[in-house]
Amino acid sequence: AEQGVIADHTQVEIWDSGVLVFTPLTAEPTSDIVLSSGIHGNETAPIELCNQLIRAILQQHLLLRQRVMFIFGNPMAMINGTRFVTENLNRLFNGEHANPNVLTNGERARAAKLESYMQQFFTATGRKRFHYDLHTAIRGSRHERFAVCPYRPGKPHLKQQIAFLSAAGIEAFLMHHEPTTTFSYASSANYQAEAFTVELGKVMPFGQNDLTRLAALRAMLMALLAETATPTPDFAADKQVLYRVCRSITKNFADFAFTFDKDLPNFTQFAQGEVLAHENGQAIVAEQEGEAIVFPNAQIPIGQRAALCVVADPGIPLA
Ligand SMILES: O=C(O)CCC(=O)N[C@@H](CCC(=O)O)C(=O)O
Numbered sequence: 568a569e570q571g572v573i574a575d576h577t578q579v580e581i582w583d584s585g586v587l588v589f590t591p592l593t594a595e596p597t598s599d600i601v602l603s604s605g606i607h608g609n610e611t612a613p614i615e616l617c618n619q620l621i622r623a624i625l626q627q628h629l630l631l632r633q634r635v636m637f638i639f640g641n642p643m644a645m646i647n648g649t650r651f652v653t654e655n656l657n658r659l660f661n662g663e664h665a666n667p668n669v670l671t672n673g674e675r676a677r678a679a680k681l682e683s684y685m686q687q688f689f690t691a692t693g694r695k696r697f698h699y700d701l702h703t704a705i706r707g708s709r710h711e712r713f714a715v716c717p718y719r720p721g722k723p724h725l726k727q728q729i730a731f732l733s734a735a736g737i738e739a740f741l742m743h744h745e746p747t748t749t750f751s752y753a754s755s756a757n758y759q760a761e762a763f764t765v766e767l768g769k770v771m772p773f774g775q776n777d778l779t780r781l782a783a784l785r786a787m788l789m790a791l792l793a794e795t796a797t798p799t800p801d802f803a804a805d806k807q808v809l810y811r812v813c814r815s816i817t818k819n820f821a822d823f824a825f826t827f828d829k830d831l832p833n834f835t836q837f838a839q840g841e842v843l844a845h846e847n848g849q850a851i852v853a854e855q856e857g858e859a860i861v862f863p864n865a866q867i868p869i870g871q872r873a874a875l876c877v878v879a880d881p882g883i884p885l886a
């Protein structure tokens with residue numbers, strides 16, 4: 568761990584490999600903001616974007632007025648250029664890393680540490696809390712950039728956050744239907760942070776991302792970090808598409824296989840009754856007309872989520 572100060576106005580602390588905290592010293596911040604990337608090591612565009620933001624802070628092109636923690640989630644997987652080393656880090660939060668029935672490994676140890684850094688970071692009361700967990704998707708999508716909104720029973724999703732992300736170029740929002748063990752769910756559930764998994768295009772190796780496609784996001788994040796007041800773009804109901812997650816398909820048998828090929832984009836819709844996958848001699852079919860599939864992945868351990876099924880729902884209540 569190390570710390571220092573940039574020109575008397577910003578404190579810099581390194582809490583661990585890939586965990587950096589910047590605190591403005593000239594004014595009392597009103598927000599604590601977490602920007603995480605590299606939770607999956609091969610999802611490089613968000614890592615490059617966060618690197619640009621850190622460089623701008625260090626070179627004093629971006630003068631912080633809010634406190635921010637950057638997390639590069641899985642450094643060993645980033646070096647390997649792989650989604651993970653032993654296990655998917657984004658299935659180990661909300662305490663799952665400590666499951667006594669599973670042997671520990673590098674990802675489980677890292678998830679425990681990241682949870683403790685979140686706890687240390689989100690200590691102040693009376694400040695707003697934000698967590699944007701930045702990813703890219705394995706396959707192409709009918710909505711190039713979209714956000715997963717964690718399940719929040721009894722609390723409506725906020726127009727203000729949807730408007731912020733929409734101004735940042737996010738085209739679609741998936742409202743989750745149940746608790747999960749993802750990073751964004753854990754910060755929403757445990758720290759009441761406005762938290763999202765944000766998907767920013769398709770996975771590419773380092774150096775091959777077109778970061779101009781993330782210019783709007785960069786501009787909104789810079790405003791969030793540098794302005795005294797949280798940016799509040801106007802909400803326009805017709806600017807984004809809202810989806811309700813209607814179910815999660817779990818892989819229960821080793822022979823689980825989808826019927827469509829690996830290039831079928833996320834958000835492709837199916838007709839009711841159309842066969843989506845097979846396992847153990849059984850067909851898994853679309854339960855309703857227009858059901859669309861997101862994050863299909865058969866190459867996962869038994870018992871994990873193989874896909875989310877979503878339906879467009881403009882009537883989702885927002886506050
Ligand atoms: O494209 C894919 O199949 C996966 C992209 C990705 O890493 N997505 C996240 C979503 C997390 C969430 O549901 O909030 C993940 O699968 O971990």
Ligand SMILES: [Zn+2]
Nearest residue numbers: 607610702703
């Ligand atoms: Zn990811």
